[in-house]
Amino acid sequence: MGSRTRSKNKKEERVPVDDSKLNMGNTYSSPPQYYYDINFDCQDCGVHQVWTAQQQKWWYEEAGGYFFSGAIRCRECRKEEQARKKKARINADHEKDT
Numbered sequence: 001m002g003s004r005t006r007s008k009n010k011k012e013e014r015v016p017v018d019d020s021k022l023n024m025g026n027t028y029s030s031p032p033q034y035y036y037d038i039n040f041d042c043q044d045c046g047v048h049q050v051w052t053a054q055q056q057k058w059w060y061e062e063a064g065g066y067f068f069s070g071a072i073r074c075r076e077c078r079k080e081e082q083a084r085k086k087k088a089r090i091n092a093d094h095e096k097d098t
């Protein structure tokens with residue numbers, strides 16, 4: 001007895017948004033105040049993923065991710081996608097040089 005009951009929910013992962021660091025593009029929507037864990041299925045392989053609030057914060061505020069880019073792929077598929085884009089970019093650069 002004594003100490004107050006802990007919150008009824010299990011610890012809900014909630015991370016405050018620092019909107020001064022966000023890359024909002026040219027949208028007029030305002031960002032939410034908090035990041036929450038996002039559950040989604042990978043667009044490419046369909047595997048179930050959790051994109052945690054902490055990861056979102058890092059992605060949007062440190063990595064400069066476009067705020068409304070959202071989560072569509074799992075880590076593995078994202079890696080493949082990045083490799084594909086990188087290759088495409090290298091090819092494009094080569095074309096420019098010639």
Ligand SMILES: [Zn+2]
Pocket residue numbers: 042043044045046047073074075076077078
């Ligand atoms: Zn995937």
